[in-house]
């Protein structure tokens with residue numbers, strides 16, 4: 001399955017279930033350290049392990065990449081917007 005086909009399928013599945021789907025550029029999601037933002041390619045010591053050479057943060061590589069993708073699009077409503085909504 002191509003990346004485009006996978007994205008189209010995900011959007012259809014998400015919208016049919018009332019779930020917003022946002023594309024995320026996957027570039028460097030497997031390199032970035034969530035602890036110190038270091039993005040060196042050498043942080044991947046092997047295919048399965050992510051180890052930040054700057055701060056020592058170590059985790060399974062897939063878990064690190066998934067967390068970076070999630071953090072790329074998670075936004076929280078601002079406090080002002082929430083207050084405005086309550087005020088009407």
Ligand SMILES: [Zn+2]
Pocket residue numbers: 033034035036037038052053054055056057
């Ligand atoms: Zn780090």
